[in-house]
Amino acid sequence: MQGIILAAGMGKRLKNITKNKTKCMVEVNGMSLIERMLKILDRKDLSRIIIVTGYQEETLKEYIASLTIHTPIIFVENPIYDKTNNIYSLSLTATFLEEEDTLLLESDLIFDETVIDLILCDPRENLALVDRFESWMDGTCMLLDENDCIVDMVAKKNLHFVNADQYYKTVNIYKFSRHFSKYTYVPFLKAYAMAMGNNEYYESVIRLIAMLDTKELQARRLNGQRWYEIDDIQDLDIAESLFTDNTEEQYKKITARYGGFWRYPKLVDYCYLVNPYFPTEHMLEEIRANSDRLIMQYPSGARVIRLLAGKLFGISDKKIIVGNGAAELIREMMQETNGKIGFVTPTFEEYINCCKQEQRVIMDTRKMDFSYSGQDIQDYFEQKHIQMLVLINPDNPSGNYIDSREIYELIHWCKKKKICLILDESFSDFSDEAESCIADSYLELYDEFYVIKSISKSYGVPGCRLGILAGKNSEKLDQIQRKLPIWNINSYAEFFLQIIEKYKEDYRLSLDRLRKSREIFRKELEKIPYMKVYPSQANYVMCELSDGVKSRKLASFLLENNILIKVLNEKLNNQKEMIRLAVRTDEENMHLIELLEKFGGEYIE
Structure with a gap:
């Protein structure tokens, strides 16, 4: 068994990273793709490894020479790498293919050694390694039958994503027997290149062979082994x-x-x-059915969004504004005072991080085993001279909960002390009491009482980035609204607010x-x-x-x-x-x- 690695490409999508080196020389956590690949292959008792070079050929050869690889390495140059595709690179190895069984790999892969073990240990002679199609994958896919025979190979331009669960992505690792290469693959490879030109992909030849009744080539499905294909900077990051x-x-x-x-x-x-448990599948179906229009049309401006949010919570649109997630509203709200701000910690740090160190007055509940009441808060801050109090209820990360009666008393205490109270009830819907303060019965109690809520958490739609800020003081809400972009809410988030009424039950x-x-x-x-x-x-x-x-x-x-x-x-x-x-x-x-x-x-x- 020999190995063939195709490494002639330029790696243009990696831009400056491959300016002076090949794509396979790109490092992942301090080790290049080619070094990792060669070290794995070096442990598999291969007779030799043939590497097809092209772009930055000498740089790659010098680099590989610096590695400690015991398996003999043969370089084959593709001098027209910038004018051809991998079908031509592979055709340059035709003689080698006809001489031995072959493990064929592309050089832009990173994988666990178990991936190679899986295909080498499989007794079947001719295999294409495949994995379930996922959203990050790009390139040729396969349809398989129950016997792992290739029913069809689907080019990426012909993929129908509604059928994604039926697709298998080629990992770009293959095992060919010498007999298969000599009498089937190489003849087809040469004929296809002659008919279609050298700017094609060798997978096209595999597609033709897969259509034959002989069913010589089968698929080997991965079952959880790690691998990744590095095409761009995002792939590298992942x-x-x-x-x-x-x-x-x-x-x-x-x-x-x-x-x-x-x-x-x-x-x-x-x-x-x-x-x-939310959104339901039925609601997601409605969102999917409208996806085309939503992604191609602008969302409404703030006035309409506030109207929708007010309808959802049963309050006037004058008493509510909507943010691109609660975090956007937290930042604006925390800038409303230069005075001292009370925090009950440990808590969601977005609030604390939005104010200066000298503003922070901390009630540390670690000493209380993370359990505290509304009265505990009043007692602690009674003589602290704070201008604002931030409370998350239930708290994050402890889950501690203060019931509605205590919240009612805390609002009156803050009103008496002239303390602005910000209550974050992003998790309150999950409580057994399930009492929301986004209601006139609470908001009307005090002009400087505000409620922040992340829609993402309780409604299960973090991708929509929806948060709301509610309060009686419409003048302050309007002031904050003017600081926000007119289109801070995208069309998907608006549509969610538009249809949520139908799914309240x-x-x-x-x-x-x-x-x-x-x-x-x-x-x-x-x-x-x-x-x-x-x-x-x-x-x-x-x-x-x-x-x-x-x-x-x-x-x-x-x-x-x-x-x-x-x-x-x-x-x-x-x-x-x-x-x-x-x-x-x-x-x-x-x-x-x-x-x-x-x-x-x-x-x-």
Whole structure:
């Protein structure tokens, strides 16, 4: 068995990164693609490795010569790499193909060694390595039958994304027997190049062969092995987070992205906090049905958006404004005072980060085991001379909840003290009480009482970036509105507000399901010996780890099993090992419980 690597391309989409080197010399976490690939192949007892060069040929050859590779390497030059495609590069290796069984790879791949082991250990002689099509993938796809025979190969320009779940993407790693290459593939390759020219792709030849009744070439499906194709700077960035030296480093790189986790399709997100039971499939169908118009048309301006938001919460549009996520409104609201601001910590840090250090007056609930009441807040800030008080209820990350009676009393206390009160109730819909202060019965109590709410969390639509700010003081709301762009809300977010009224009952039912799931989840977590589970009225639970369990070690273990959790050590800074777990569906939660039990069995004596 020999290896053939196609490495003649220019890698134009990587722009300046490949200005003076080939694409396969690009590094992922300190190691180039070609070095990683050659080191893996060097352990597979290949007779030789043929590398087709072109762009920056001498640079690549010198670089490879500097590596410690024991397998003999033969270079084949494609002198017209800038005028041809990979069909020509592969045709230059025709003689080699006819001499031995071949493992064929493209040089812009990064993969785990198990990927190569999978195809080499398969007894079938002629295989195309494939994986389930995902949104990040680009290029030729296949349709397979139940016997792994290739039914069709679909060029990327002919892909129908409604059928995406039926497609398999070629990994661009193939295994050809000498007999297949000599009597089938090479003859077809030469004939196709002669008929269609050299600016084509060798996959086109595979497509022709796949249509033959002989069914000589079959597919080998991956089942979770990691690989990535590096075409542009985004691919490189994602590969950096996938292929790290250790899982702790991978955890840091993934969480530092602050979202965009659809790029990791197998990842189950227990870090970010959204309603797993809403929107319903029916609502998503309606959004999909209108997607063409929404993406091609401008959204309405602020007046219409405020009208829709007011209708949703049953208040006047004069009492509400809508932001591109709650974060946009938090920033504007926190700039309304230069005085001292009271915070109950630990909490959502966006508020604290929006004011100066000297403005912050902190009520630290770590000393109270993260449990506090409305009266505790009044007692603490009674003599602190604050001008503004920020309260998140339920709190994040503790899940501590102050009921509506205490909130009512806190509003009156702030009014008496002339303190501006900002209440963030982004998670309040998940509470058993489910009482919202975005109502005239609360807003009319005090001119300087404001409610901020992230629609993303309770309604399960973080991609829409919707947040609202409500209050009686319409003059201040108008003042903040004028600081925002006229089109700060996109068409998808507007459409969500437009149709949500039809799905209010579905939303209510989703909250009921979430509360039941939370209770089941908490009870199961409490059975785990090394966990202390804090009471929560939100869609997450905070846990303290004991028996020497380190939160980062646990997070790394779970990430190895495609689950992402929130490590709270730095946020809480209380010399304890703390994590936060979102509440997801019952099935997902039970899978997590099983992994937590497994971790306890493997890592705790």
